[in-house]
Amino acid sequence: MSKPARIPFPVRIPFVEKLGLELHAFGDGQAELRCDLHEALLNSWEVAHGGVVMTMLDVAMAHAARSGHGGGPATGSGVATIEMKTSFMRPAEGALRAVGKLLHRTATMAFCEASLFDEHGALCAQATGTFKYLRGLPARGRVTSQTPTSDPLPKDTP
Template structure:
């Protein structure tokens, strides 16, 4: 399993993840883990991490799990279903795994947990697989 530098989003530059403060922790075949430190500017009116933020970090981490087999592969989200279980009111850990990798579509699932290990949200998604062009595009 590879542990990337904090500014490297598993070989990609992703300004939105940088803006949100996502920390990529590990990636390997069919698996990825990221962390999202709680910040007030990521919260809703109740002080919990906003659902849109949770969906964004799940989307990134699920697609990273699919890329874990080949970091030169690109992913585009086809669909993603998210269930919110409890408020995200602490630092959060996002774990994702690739359930199946076909020739053109990957199927992934993942969870967000708080610092107590309690489930905050879970998601499943499908991703179109494509070869990235030289130059990282």
């Protein structure tokens, strides 16, 4: 099975860049990330560190939430993880693939799931998560760098 072509992330995430995660699918409420493990991403058992696995699942779900149902970013900003539950099934080794899916969306929230597979296609971890659509960080007014959208979400009301 051939590996889909790498595509640019819709926003710059320095931590994701540092880990070496690559985006291979983004649209219609789905996203796929890939990562070739290297020594810095391993734990003492020489398998993927749980933080790497959880980050891949989190980013896959967040991008699925951002992709909406129409193939483009769902909002004029970004998403923040509200909660996430992860189950680890087996050690993750080699080339990893995380697939995220948007299950349900409201005006301000997204409910997602993601699965992480090893290079043999074995399921290593599964996650569900809830994400909040945001225009920027309230403390400093920061916004993400991304492509504008024609589908802005309404502002939250008190």
